[in-house]
Every structure is written in structure tokens, then in C-alpha cells.
């Protein structure tokens with residue numbers, strides 16, 4: 001008989017009732033083993049204990065292998081043993097995804113009494129089956145935790161999207177910013193760790209990964225783009241390779257990857273084909289802050305020598321559906337009226353889809369405080385208002401162009417299974433900062449929507465920064 005894994009509980013609180021016990025058998029290759037580790041981590045985090053024997057368990061999970069005939073036989077025999085000795089069995093892993101003679105599921109054909117069958121990389125489905133058949137213990141500690149994502153740790157976002165930080169700190173010294181003095185210079189996380197975390201998040205049910213840092217395009221500069229390892233293969237610590245790998249990891253889960261805080265360096269051009277071919281979302285959050293080269297120099301912005309307008313127009317040629325979000329500062333010290341008008345013209349030509357703007361305000365300790373030409377508050381505020389009027393006109397025009405289109409929408413809110421409508425977001429909307437798609441009740445009575453799932457919606461209207469869609 002295969003050895004049943006044992007693991008001690010993580011909960012620091014002794015449960016009043018004995019904790020439910022799960023027997024676990026892990027067969028197959030190292031990839032199957034990491035699946036087992038993820039499931040065991042989740043079980044442990046939720047207060048389940050593991051049993052060394054089938055008889056001593058309340059339920060048994062068998063993680064199977066379906067690679068060669070011997071492995072199939074061993075897996076089927078183990079399931080048979082677990083059914084004979086325990087009776088309550090959940091099957092996961094590669095064999096779970098195999099079809100038998102006649103087209104049905106092989107495991108179900110051979111062992112019809114198993115409780116549930118999933119394929120590999122199905123931590124959430126396995127956990128759902130466990131919850132259904134062996135309710136999780138009440139533990140005041142772990143019940144406070146909304147989600148556990150294995151090595152990805154606790155996330156405070158809704159379970160269907162998560163932020164993934166790829167580096168800490170920043171090598172730039174923008175004159176209005178004091179972040180580097182608080183967080184230090186750029187330190188990139190090892191590429192293998194970042195990619196493992198992405199994998200764990202998707203396996204935990206995340207449908208949208210939001211990649212964040214202070215300067216995403218500088219990823220790996222601090223380690224000279226050294227080669228790391230992930231999934232047994234070399235991967236450079238560099239934005240292009242990282243984004244390519246994110247796209248690969250997200251694909252089997254049908255999940256989105258969204259990039260934030262990307263500066264307009266020439267190297268970013270290489271990411272655009274990945275957006276044009278759907279590997280990652282055609283969405284870039286590029287904090288530009290201004291358009292006039294002299295203001296950018298006074299700000300000491302990264303990529304301040306670049307021709308940003310030409311770069312953005314080129315991006316739109318490569319990937320016409322790209323949505324660009326940005327933030328700007330109006331009334332920076334020394335900003336002349338013509339420099340400000342340069343910014344308004346830039347907005348009209350670059351057609352930034354989503355823009356935010358701050359009236360400049362001094363930050364204690366920032367170098368910009370010493371730049372001559374501080375403008376009166378009234379001028380700074382008035383420029384911000386003028387900027388937002390242009391930005392909103394551009395944005396509204398772009399939103400109106402979507403009327404009649406059918407878009408994929410990730411559902412964020414859907415009471416009563418969405419029968420009365422709900423809200424969601426398209427690829428053009430990052431959570432918290434952009435608009436939403438307000439979903440009307442579906443036309444078809446049988447159509448339902450669930451939080452964290454995708455639906456398609458036909459866009460029928462615009463309301464402020466939001467779209468209105470009918471689920472189809």
C-alpha cells in the first residue's frame with residue numbers, strides 16, 4: 001500500500017472537538033507533489049488534520065498519476081484500497097483528467113463511488129469537494145483569514161484578484177517623491193519566487209493578477225538581469241521574460257495579467273506583441289506625470305529623454321486595443337502656461353484612456369521644494385481642473401466607441417446569481433482605480449453570473465467613467 005502522508009496541524013488553538021482528519025496519498029512526479037503540497041497547506045491552514053491511515057481518516061484524497069500504464073494501475077489500485085478501507089474518496093491529479101473507453105471519465109468508470117474527481121492543479125476544486133463532504137472546523141484564528149494562497153500567503157483582496165509585488169524600492173530620484181528615502185533602492189525579488197507565487201495564486205482561484213512595484217520596467221536592473229530558475233528552466237530576471245512567463249502561467253486558468261507602473265522605456269515595446277496576441281491584457285499603467293521635456297527634467301522622471309508621444313502612438317499601432325492609464329501633476333514648480341498647454345495637447349493626441357491628475361503640492365523632504373517658481377495654489381488647482389476637463393472628454397469619447405461591442409467582463413458583484421444584474425470590469429478597468437461595467441439583468445432568464453467568473457456583456461451605454469452592459 002502507498003504510504004499515507006502525515007502532517008501536524010498549524011493551528012495554535014486546540015480545537016474543542018477533534019479536528020476532521022484527511023488521509024492523503026500523493027503519487028507521481030514532482031509537479032504532482034507540489035499540487036499535493038498546495039492542497040495540504042490549504043487543509044492545514046483551515047484546521048484539518050491529516051491521518052496516517054485510511055481507517056483513521058474521515059475522508060481520503062488520492063493525488064494520482066496517469067503518465068504510464070504502471071502509474072495508472074498503481075493509481076487505480078490505491079483508489080480501490082482507499083474506497084475499501086475508508087469509503088469517502090476524492091481523486092485529483094493527472095489520472096483524474098483521463099477519459100476511459102467510451103469517452104467517460106476513466107476514474108469514474110472504474111470507481112463510480114468516488115465523491116469527486118478533478119484533474120491536476122485543481123487545489124480550489126479539491127478544497128470545494130472537501131468542504132462539501134467534510135465541513136471545515138471552526139477556528140477563530142483561521143476563520144478571520146479570508147483566503148490562504150499557499151506560499152502566496154494571506155491576501156486581503158477578494159479571492160478572484162490579487163496583487164503581486166515583483167520588487168521593492170526604486171533607483172530613481174524624482175524630485176517630488178520621497179519613496180526611495182523610505183524604501184531604499186530597487187531590490188528585485190528572485191524570478192523563480194515571483195513565478196511560483198503567481199502559480200499559487202492562480203491555483204488558489206485568482207482570475208486577475210495585478211503586477212505591481214515602484215518601477216516594473218526596471219525589474220532585474222539591480223541583479224544585472226541575472227538568470228534565475230523556474231519550473232526547471234532558466235528564466236532571466238527581466239521584465240520581458242517575466243511577463244512572457246506570467247502569460248504562460250495564466251493561460252491554463254483563463255486568467256488575466258495586468259501590468260502597473262511601467263515607464264515608457266524603449267524596452268517596453270517588446271511587451272506589446274504579448275498584449276496584441278492576448279498573452280497579457282492590453283492595458284498599461286504608465287505614470288507619465290507630464291509631457292513637456294523641461295518639466296520632466298525638473299521632475300527627474302525616468303525615461304524623461306524619451307519621445308513619449310511617438311512611443312505611445314507606436315504602441316497603438318502594434319496593439320490598437322491597448323488601454324493606457326496614467327497619472328499627471330499640474331502646476332509643478334516653474335511650469336509655464338505654454339508647458340502646461342503642451343500637456344493638454346499631449347492628452348488630446350496620445351488619447352490617454354484613463355487619467356488622474358493632482359495639483360502639485362509640496363511633500364516634506366522632497367527635492368522639488370527647492371525648485372524655484374512655486375505657483376500659487378489657485379493656479380495649480382485651476383490647471384488641474386482644465387486638465388481633467390480635457391482628460392474626461394478623451395475618456396468619454398473612448399468609452400462611447402465601445403457601445404455595441406461585446407466585452408469579456410470579470411464579475412465583482414452579483415447578488416442573487418446576477419439575475420438582477422451586478423458589476424464587473426473589462427480588460428480596460430483595473431480594480432479600485434478605473435471605472436466598472438454596470439451589468440444589467442441578463443436577457444436570458446437562464447443566464448446566471450457568479451463573483452470571480454467571466455461573463456460576456458454587450459455594451460449598451462456609458463455613465464460617467466463606467467460602461468453599461470447586458471450579459472449575453
Ligand code: SF4
Nearest residue numbers: 170172174177179214
Ligand atoms: S520612479 Fe520616481 S515617483 Fe516612482 S517611486 Fe521612484 S522616485 Fe518615486
